[in-house]
Amino acid sequence: MKAKKITLLFLFICIVFSVNAQNKIPAVNVKTIDGATFNTANMVNDGKPIIIDFWATWCKPCVQELSAITDLYEDWQKVTGVKIYAVSIDDARNSARVKPFVNTRGWEYEILLDPNADLKRAMNVGDIPHTFLINGKGEIVFQHAGYAPGDENELYEKLLGCINPDVK
Template structure:
């Protein structure tokens, strides 16, 4: 076990660091159709994982919703709200998503394939993805005010064009 852990650590340490790509995983959209999340790449994306039982996740989405008009005036981007609710709560999550599905692209990852592929251990977790599909920023947890880092990163990406 000791050897295995050291091997993993050593492997991590020797490689150069750069951006991970958004994985090519299929999820359900708000119309019930199965789409590949890579199809949504094209402009900067803010990806927020949430579930019905995750209060800070919903708080983060509602705070972004408060500010979305101001943010969109500063940069062209999309927000993906990815529900990881399983079959038990998917219907409730779809109902709840009515609050923000006009402003966000709502996705439903009921089997948590995308969550697993992006190595999300706990929610809330947010990512910023550039227009080429590279993950350029991520953050675990949500405290009021931390949403500002997401838009700052998106604005930084917009300036790089």
């Protein structure tokens, strides 16, 4: 029985590795902060880049990261037109806290709620924070796990790189 399962695993790996790897955002239903169902296939920004940041109200480095970016967001938007989706994975214990939490801090991100971690799982995220950068064609070009102060500078460099591929 176990040997069969291993065979199955290898078969599966063979199939999937025979295909080209692209990098698109998976289509998963999450909720907006206004209660509407939102399919992540609709994460678009008129051909400009997108950042997806997985966070939770109880995750200190996540809050640190989003607080650091909030001071820079206006400039980032002016230069690159980027739109940030902050996806909260708070479960039923804390999901009602998300909106007051965001408002008190004055965050201007697009907030999405993923209380049963469906999008988190679909994007293969382990521990949070975890940040994805998506270029204007909808391809994931960079991702980063964890946060240390200053990581936002690396993210911004990558962001500049994806609107103008000549800049490294």
